[in-house]
Amino acid sequence: MEEEKSVFKRKFSKSLCISVSKKCKIIDEESCAAIRSLNKSSKSISENIDKNLIGIPHHCAERSLHCPLSTNIKISQLKPFKALPMPSFPPPSIHLSTKESTKPISIILHSEIRNAKREKYNEMIKALQEKIKINKEKTDKEKEIKEIEDIRKSAVFKARPLPEQAPPMPPMKSTRPLTIPIEPKFLTEIRAQIRESKKIEK
Incomplete structure (x- = not known):
């Protein structure tokens, strides 16, 4: 199966x-x-x-x-394109101007007058600058002289007084009794006797 x-x-x-x-x-x-x-x-x-x-x-x-x-729409119904004729335009009109032609005028310059004014101004500025220089030199010299005088004054020796001090405190009296001196006990005699005894034994 x-x-x-x-x-x-x-x-x-x-x-x-x-x-x-x-x-x-x-x-x-x-x-x-x-x-x-x-x-x-x-x-x-x-x-x-x-x-x-x-x-x-x-x-x-x-x-x-x-x-x-x-x-x-069928293809046979489509019509070919036909261009339209050009429109008739009027000829261009040229408008002639009635104004007169411009006449050139000579230019008037004030350079000479301005130059003369400028020269006066420059002279004034130069005089002011010279005055400022002279004043600066004077002030510089005065400053130098003052500095030299200050240095000389500081170099001079000046004695100064002693500073104020409080008087010393008086010593306090002690209540202890005075020490009694004692004669020192030297062993010279005893040592001499010991040496002599050693010599005798020899």
């Missing part, structure tokens, strides 16, 4: 694959035919549009290309 089932499954899968492949081929042929027909119609429409768009501005032509054509 299991072998029969497996054989049946294989045959059924093969038949399905064959049927699917046939259907795909049919669909592919139909789609190719539809695409060819669309390409032919688009070529004819683009040719007619290019013929009818001659003389239209560029931006208008782009808009018409981007916009889809309505199916109700």
